[in-house]
Amino acid sequence: MDLKASIARAWRTARDDDRDMVVGKEPGSGWIIMPLDDPNSDMLHPSIIVTPDGLRYPEDHELVATLVAEGE
Secondary structure: OOHHHHHHHHHHHHHHHOOOOEEEEEEOOOOEEEEOOOOOOOOOEEEEEEEEEEEOHHHHHHHHHHHHOOOO
């Protein structure tokens, strides 16, 4: 799944489950989605926090724009 699709899915999950999600990469893998409260979410890099209202931080918007421009 590409970055945009992963963020869209994480946003739907965050709204449905009313909890924050993380979209990120593990070394050697594609984009994955996991709950923010999962300790393994700290190992994702880069990572983007998605809340039921959308991306959590303004710098996450900038990161997504950069990654999409790079073809992620």
